[in-house]
Amino acid sequence: MSTAPSKQPRRNLQDPRKAKANYLYTSENVISLYGICANTLTNWVQRGLVPYQSGRKRLFKGEHLNAFHQNRRQKAKHEVELDEVYCVICKDTHSLLVSEVQATLFKGKMSVSTPCPKKASPAYKCMSIGDYEALQALRKPIPERSQKTNNDSGSLPGFGIEQVFSDGSCQPPSAEQMHLAVSLPPKAIEMGNTAKAQVIAKPSAAETENAFAIYEYQMLVKEARGRHDKTVDAILRHIWQFVDLSGKGDFREVDKETIALFKSAFQEKGTDGKARAAQTVVHAFAHLKGFFEWLTEQPGYSCVPSHLHDYFTPPRRLVNIANAPTTKNYPSHEEIVAAVESMAGNSFLERRNRALLAFAYLSGVRVGALITLQIKHVDLKLKAVDQLAAEVATKNSKTIRSDWFPVGEMFEAIVSDWITDLKAQGATGETPLFPRGARYTFGARNGSGWEPLKDEGTVAKIFARIAIDNGIDHFTPHRVRDTIGSMIFRWASNLEEAKALSQGFGHDNLKTTLDHYGAISEARQHELFSGIRDRSELQFGVNTRSLTPTARVQLQQTVEDFIEKMMSMLKTE
Structure with missing residues (x-):
């Protein structure tokens, strides 16, 4: 009696990008992340997943988890001939x-x-x-x-x-x-990436101790200090880069010469082969300085000099370059108006993209909120936006209620028509304000199944295309906030109105808006000074053209001192 061939077990392949590459995960973290049981994790270790193990405690680096699952996918591929x-x-x-x-x-x-x-x-x-x-x-x-x-x-x-x-x-x-x-020779067709499998070596005892120290610091900055995930990831990335570039398997062996060599190597070449930007270098050294300052206070690291972290201080030249104000390229009010007027509205995607730019300028919300807002968050009657932190991706999870900026009735009409258009297609209050086009184009026309835009990069691509189509210099979605910032003192007639417009940005302090948005160009500054001088002639009955050069300089200095005094009052407000 012939036996049936044994059925191949189904391979439960995991996403090879699910873990954060620089994070360290406990066994419980891994089980929760992938939705597996403890026995499955044990099997993964037996099949090549390399942990950092100290006694019964195990840590897994995100990079190693991703490499392991990529290797499993590589082995699961089936080579077939052309026919x-x-x-x-x-x-x-x-x-x-x-x-x-x-x-x-x-x-x-x-x-x-x-x-x-x-x-x-x-x-x-x-x-x-x-x-x-x-x-x-x-x-x-x-x-x-x-x-x-x-x-x-x-x-x-x-x-x-x-x-x-x-x-x-x-x-x-x-x-x-x-x-x-x-x-044609027989051709092997592979379904997927043909990259070679990455082999992870078993860590040494010193590397394991390093990993557990890094994990403790990871918990400190994330849980005790409440840092954002992106900040934690950047800190961990710089620590791992130090480990790789310094070649030191034990943090206890790090000395000032090691740090000096690392600083030189880190500045010279980045991942793309070019010298790293000054901001990157300054941030990396600051993160490492904080880590080693904490490390010297930990049990077992008393041999590390308490002042060692001072050697991570970045060069003053780089600090000055990193802190130097940069020129922001943002579209003018007139350019945004012209771009919106030129955008077609024939198809669903064209109307969505036009409303996307119009709403970004009308509301001033950040791009994270832009892709997570729902229809119910927009109040057409009050002309306001409710950015609820529990439902909308706001900065620092802050709930913000803001009114529409006075950018023009055209922008208000476009947003209102867009929401009416969505509701006519069956959208509800929970429908994303700016849904993906695939569901509408290929799916059923009902109120279910709406999906938000994929990510912030999608919005950036839409804005880049708008800039190209209208002959405008490239700008990101965040630069629209700079355009609004440059208009605040044109819209506001007094300090109270300027404060209200600043709160529309989500800023508690007007100084934050003045420091970070709508920097005044030199040409605009010269124009403002000319207007102030002309206005002073009318207010004080002084004709500066009839004054002597010395008196004219004194008057100009008086006006400038007055402006400086007003700006200092705003900053302390």
Whole structure:
């Protein structure tokens, strides 16, 4: 009695980018992150996942977790020849030269399928048009398949040796194509990335101690100091970079010479082969200085000099460069108005993108809030936006209620029409204010299934395209806030109104808005000074043109002292 072949167990492959590369995870963290049980984690360790282990405690670096799962995916790939297809249902390979085959052209690739003889379900394979033509030449000619086909969906019935064109007509392949097909060597087609598997060496005892020290500091900055995840990731990244570049397997062996060599190497070359930016260097040294200052106070590290962290102080030259004010390129009010007026509104995506820019300028919200806002957060009657920290991604999880900025009725009408458009398509209050286009384009037209824009990068690409289409210098979504900042004192007629506009940014202090947004250009500063001088002539009845040069300088100095006094009052407000 013949026994049935044993069925291959289904591999539960995990996302190779799920863990944060620089973070350290306990066993409990890993189990929670991947939704597995303790036995599964034990099996992973037995199959090559390398932990940092001290006694019964184990730590796993995110980079190692991702590499392990990438390696598992690499091993799970199935190599097939050009004329074969792998069936994920029966876990076997089938020939494309014998059975009926269908092909669909999609985004420049050919999706080829053939019925599985075991499960009666189609097995799919994606290939280039060149491979598709070679496959046609390898198949035996079948006369009954040479009939002319017309299929608007792009699906091609079973094909033989004929050449299939976009209009559905079929012709025999040319002699050149036949020669190409015959001379082609067998080709292995891999489904996915063909990168070599990364091998992680077992850590030494000193490296393990380093990892546990880094984990304790990770918990300190994240839980005790409440730092944001991005800040924690940057701190950990710089610590691991020190470990890699210094070559020291034990933090106890670090001395001032080690730090000096690291600082030199770190500044010279970044990941792209170029010298690192001054801001990057200053931040990295500050993070390492804080880490070693904490480390010298920990049990077992008393041998590390208490002043060692001072050697991570960055050069003053780099500090000055990093802190130097930079010129921000942001669009003017007139450029944004012209861009919105020129944007078409025929399709769903065109109307969404136009409303996206209009709302960003109208509300001044950050890009994180822009992609997480829902329709219910916009109050059309009061012309306001409720950024609830529990539902909207605001900075520092701060709830902000802000009114629309006075940018113009056109912007208000576009946003109002956009929300009306969404509701007409079945959207509800929980629907994302700016949903992805794929669901509307290809999905059912009802109120369910709306998804928000993928990420902040998607918004940045939309704004970059708007800039190109309108001949404007490239600007990011955040630069729109600078445009609003440059308009505050044009809109405000007194200090109270300026304070109200600043609160619309989510700032408690007007100084924050003045320091970080809408820097006054030299040309605008000269224009303002000229206006102030002219106004002083009217207020004080003094004609500066009739004054002597000395008196004119004294008057100008008096005006400048007055302005400086007003600015100091604003900063202490």
